[in-house]
Structure formats: C-alpha cells, structure tokens
Amino acid sequence: MRIRLITNAIVLLLLTACSSTNDLRNNEQEKELKPLAQRAPNPTASLHRPFDFPLVLSGNFGELRANHFHSGIDFKTQGEIGKSIHCAYDGYVSQVSVSGGGYGRAIYVTHPEIGLTTVYAHIEKFATKIDSVVRAEQYRRETFAINLNLPADSILVSKGEIIALSGNSGHSFGPHLHMEIRDIETGDAIDPLPYFKSFLVDTDAPQALELALYPDKNTGSVNGRKSATYLSVSAEEQLQFNAWGMVYPAILANDYMTNTHNVYGVKYMSLKVDGVEVYKRIIDRFQFEATRAINTLVDYNDLNKKGTWYMYTRVPKSQPLGCIVETSLPNGAVNIEKERDYKCEFVLLDEYGNKSVVPFVIHGVKQEIMPVKAAGKLIKYNDEDTIIRDGIELRFFKNVLYEDSHIPVSSREDAKYYSHIYSIGDNAIPLSRTYRIAIDIKNDIVKDKRKYQIIRVGKNSNRAYKSLYKNGQVIAYVDRFGYFAVTIDDKSPQLVPVNPNKWGEVGKITYRISDNLSGIKHYRGEIDGKWVMFEADTKNSIITYKLDSEEVKRGQSHEVKLFSVDECCNESVITNKFYW
16 A cells, blocks of 8 residues: 655645544544554454453564564563463464464464454463364474464354463563454454553653654755764753755654553654644554565664664655555655754654654754765666676565665675675665575585575674575575675584483473574484474574373383484484483
C-alpha cells in the first residue's frame, strides 16, 4: 500500500485509511485512542489473560529491532520457567514449531469466531495433548527441530485452557512469554496490547533523549554542514537548529511503563510544523514481508555504527510502510525556504494516552548547500539491473533497494582469501531482501568445491553466506552491503562433551556443538545404536538429552555417538561411554 501524499488542509482533518488513530490535535481525542479496535478483525473480542499472576511487559509491539519490528508483546514470568499459559479464546491448534533458535517451542492457535490467531513462543513444555502429537512426529522423522501444520479438527482448545508451560527456549535470553496476535485473513501482525491493557498499569509517558536534523543530499544544509546536527533534550534549554533547504527532523526516544524499569518502543510519533501535523507514524499493525523496512524509519548508517535508533521523517521512494507512515511532506522532508523561524514539535504517545511533546525551532538561515558527489552505477529500485566489474558480477532484483541508489564497487588484493576483497555499495543503504553475488576464484586449486564460502568481512568477525560453486565462480545471495571475499571452510564442527563423568548421576547428556564459519547444518545422536532426541539450544551452543528409562536401560554401561555436519559438508563424529 502506498503512502498517501496529503495536503496540509487534509492533514487538519481526521486521517483515515491506513491511519489508526484520531487526529492528535487535542488531549480529549488522544485519551480516546483505540487503534487496534479500529483495525482488528474483531475489536470487541474478550481474550483470556495468559497468566493468573499480575501481568508486566518486558517488550511491546513494534519495538525497533535488528532488521525487524517486534511482532508481539513479551510478558514477564516472574523470573521463572514453568508458569501455566492459558489459551486466549476457543479455537484449534493450527501449527506447532520446535527449534533450537527463533521461537523455540511455539504454539499457534486459530480462533475462527473472532478472525484471529494467537501465538505463544519460548515455551518450556506443551500441554500433554499437544506434546504427544509433536513428540510422535519428532520420533517418526528422527529430528528435534520440526514445524507441523495441523488440521482444524486435530487439537481443539478452549478459552482459559492451559496449553503450555512458559520457558526460555529458542532465541530468548531470560524467561518470558512472547505472545502475538495475527489477522487470519491477511496474516498481518497486530498489537495485542489493546486486548490486555486492562490487566496492566501505565501512567508513564514516552520520553525523548535527543533530537537531530538531517540535511537532504544536495538540497539541504544544517548549521552549514552536509551532515546531521544532534542536540540533547533538556527542559532548561530551547532546542534549535539553523538550516536551509530540505531537511529531515529526527528523534531518539523510548517509552516506559509503571512499576518496571524496562524500556519500550514508541508506538505513536507525529511531527507538527507551525501547528500543522505533517508526519505521522503509528505502529499497531504490519505485514511480515515488510518487516525489514524498519531500517527505512531510522538513520540506518548511525544504527550500524553506534547502535542508536534515530527515528526520522525521511520516506524512501518505494514507500514500503504505507500502513505505518503518513506524510504531507515530499519524501518526509521539511522545506526551509524562508528566513524565518519554523516552530516544530514531536508528539510521542503510548497506548494509554500518555503523551510527551518535544518542541524545537528551525531557524531559516541562508547558507551554502554542499554538494555530495555520487559514486558508482545508479540502480533504480523498481528495475532489475546488473553490475559487472573485474572478477565480480552483481545482480539486483526488483525492489531490492528502497529507492534509486548509486552502488560503488571496488576491489583490492588480499593473500588470505581465494578472491579479491570487494567493497560493494554503501553500508548506510538498507536492503529489503537479498541480491546475488558471483565472485571469480583467483586460483581454483581446492578439490572439494563445496568448501568455498562467500563471507562478509568484518572488523571483529566474518559473516558467512550459504554459497554455491559454479564454473570458476562462487555464488551467494546476501542481504547487506560491505566487504566480501571468497574463503574456504575445511574445518569440521567441534563436538565437546560437557561433564561426561556426571552424565549418569544427573541423568542428562550434554554436548557443546559449534562451527568455525559456515554453521551447523545437521546433527544426530544415538545411544547404543538407537536414535535419541537431543534438544538444541543454539544461543548457548549446546544440545542435551534427558535420559529416559523407556529408551535407555538402567544399571549398565552405554555408548553415545554424536554426528554433525556443517554447511560446507565438513563432518565430525564423537563417541563417549557412560554408566546409568
């Protein structure tokens, strides 16, 4: 959906279509905001709370995270695992997934009556009627990681029923429940908080930390420079900039909630210039396929360098977040074209109507606009195109870029690699998905071509991409710009037993499993020649098997054998004996 470029007159009216709130012009309206109620399939549905104890959030919907919006809300579980999770509404289990990373153990419950699907992730244990189905399929396929799509009449559940115990599985760094609500018809993620807000308390408003003003390349200047100016927000000082031409205001801000020290993402943000709302960003719903476009809402270059999330008004030409952003400004830029004061303010608002207003002034001061010379071939965002240089071929697919961009490519020798090191693009440019790299091998002497690997060369570590050798080239699909080269991965995965002398005593077998570059593709564990299910925890690089007397006889010696292979087909095998 495209962003509607609206006139200033229309901005003064109630925003509809993609907008999910009333106009932010007065406090009475702000206190009546019901964004999800206007955009959810069944806004009046009464959902059962997931836990019986007082609810506290550790994360909110739409938080800005690496390459994605946070797609749900995170409920604290009092620092413990094993809390009973209640089903939100009548329905059926439509999907169950298990993995060592990501959501860990997760349940998807579809509720046809209200048009919603609820998702419960990082679970420790499924309820018996769900667990029996999952385990049977895991043993049939002889795999721990699994994803099951189930028919509507397979596992029925009711509102309030205990469907699982909370945990810390998958890519979770502390016990909590990640819960999502999705629109059955569109698959969109929608904010669960309005359904549960009556169970939580929040009287704390979002708070701004810093402001910034960015000049547009070749058409704007801020304080006589072609780079951004940053100001720390202080109640005692007036925030002001000198600028000329096209500029983008930005804000660094967090939200907070009562009775907790956690930091949350800002849900509503708007910009007013001379009392007129000209930009609005509302994160109460998004499409999963557009989640990487989060990088267009912020200064992506500063995010990569410093890890800070300056939210600015700039809108790329492709307009990938039309249901999140509305603006009357050309590409989100304010035109400072007169020598006068432009009175501006950011308005920050949370789901409960708690509001912060951050006023600032842009002084229109004529100044030289410093040109920025573009380097590299111009690639249009809505076309397919290629760049061919000595030893490398790049293929850009339609809509890989969010806007037309110049892509410089250069190379240099490095004896450590099997190709030149290639500098591709500008690391400040975000990408919506992967583009194709094909790099020539300098000296193709490696017999096993599966060992070749394209890597993104970093200061402290290298990122490996799944690669394919073909006719003297190594091919990969990569999702960022930077420095790339071809290396080889000829090292086998490392398999290290953890406290093997105590396996029988504690009733659990544990291995640390890791790989130097391409990553673990597959592992398999056996005891006395029979497959057993080692559970993976990728965040800690371990796999474990809890000894089960139905699978392993007690009172005797046993042999455990673990096999692993990485993405470059390097294999490892280890055998250990234990008594249980």
